[in-house]
Amino acid sequence: MRKFLRSLLLLPLLAAGIAYSAWQAFDQAGFDALQHQKKPILVAIHADWCPTCKAQEPILAELLKTPEFHSINALRVDFDKQKKIVKAFKVQYQSTLIVFKGGKEVGRSTGDTDKDDIAALLKKAL
Secondary structure: HHHHHHHHHHHHHHHOOOOOOOOEEHHHHHHHHHHHHHOEEEEEOOOOOOOHHHHHHHHHHHHOOOOOHOOOOOEEHHHHHHOOHHOOOOOOOEHHHHEEEEEEEEEEEEOOOOHHHHHHHOOOOO
16 A cells, blocks of 8 residues: 555656656765764765676565665765766776765775675664
8 A cells, every 4th residue: 555655656756757866976075974973874886887786686676675774865976977976985997986974984895786785884884
């Protein structure tokens, strides 16, 4: 029943061409505010052309929808368009996932597509 009600709520978004997503585009001011509030954060360095990023996407979407990880703020950095941010995070490769807890980085992985490994990384943010 809950899935049915959720799908009814999403119909206007889908009709308008807006896809439901847990992701927010990375914005430095927004990230800084979340850090200041000590919120759990996932920063994903993503490239649309990257097959590993595409493999991570459904795994992360599924995990972030669960009650366990619902409090994580998921921010996506465009690897190709946000080079200054990529450099600031000291990232060399797309498909890098970085988690923050209490305003501090507590874990990162690059190229991981194992659901259990990604879940373990996300738990570090909680």
